Amino acid sequence: MTRIELQSRETQPDHQHVWDMLERERQRPNSNIFRAIANLPDVLDRFIPMANAIRDAGGLDAELRELVIIMTCLTIGSSYEEGRHWNIAVRMGVPKDKLAAIWGFEHSSHFDEREKAVLRLARQTARAPAQVSEDVWRDVERHLGSGPALAVLFTVGWYKMTACVTGPLDLDDEPGFTRL
Template identity: 25%
Template sequence: MRVTKARIQPLDPKDMSEETREIAAKAGKDLNIFRTMANHPKMLKKFLVYGGYILAGSTLPARERELVILRIGYLCQAGYEWTQHVRIAREAGMSDEEIRSCVSGPQTPGLSAADKALLQATDELHHDQHISDAAWAELAKHFSEQQMMDIVMTAGQYTMVSMALNSFGVQLEEGEVQWNV
């Protein structure tokens, strides 16, 4: 974790207005990310709509989505994001070896061509905010046009989320331990 204590305190549900509790409940889980964002209910409401699409409505299969999210979380040094999405990746059926490939990136030995293309595109988006023609062509061998659009938007969404988590100082939930590689 980059910051060892919260800069913006997560709200206890009892300290939220009824409207804010209703908005936060739409997240489906009582997590520090949502309790922190509850300090700005209007933003949280909009965040949940788009974040919900990326996490549960996009054209990317869960495993591929988590490869992008974990790689971005690692590149952004977002410990909270990384730890939350290791759990989600495991729920999506990813092995620890696949999760570790999100640390070593597209150079990881033994990656499938699709995984390598996905991690390469994610790296380029992070470092250059652009996917090169070569990486785009490689992605196109494995993903539909809509999936490629969702890859870009997923990397962008989780870059923004990582920036917020790192800057707000969102801490892991009580009793949770950061998953290390």
């Protein structure tokens, strides 16, 4: 059971701009993460633009970004975000058997060397950021370039931050949410 009241247009009539922004950004205003963060309307007001900036940063391709997010969520135990991004990846055309193999990516034929390098960086960064090895960083930088490699780090950091909200709040799935 979620540990905080989830807000809505009806419960926050003074903050209609927040709900309008979510709709304008084609976000789901009924998503529990947004409804929880809406308890701090000024934070939510900045949350979506920052999420968009990180999502679009550095030329990281969308499929690779979703793999990074899923690996981050699995590493830190963030089931709320992992479920949503699993569905996003499936809708993008990522095969379910590839997603199911992500934790054991090192020994899976589903992943190419570029993806394996990025998943190593995502896992190491999610576990212990200051302990990412030089070899892991250089391998990703060689495959992607500096900008997209940095975008991987921002993506991991963003989803670690959201897990610090969704986890302690014991955020429930929205009614009707189904993992594809």
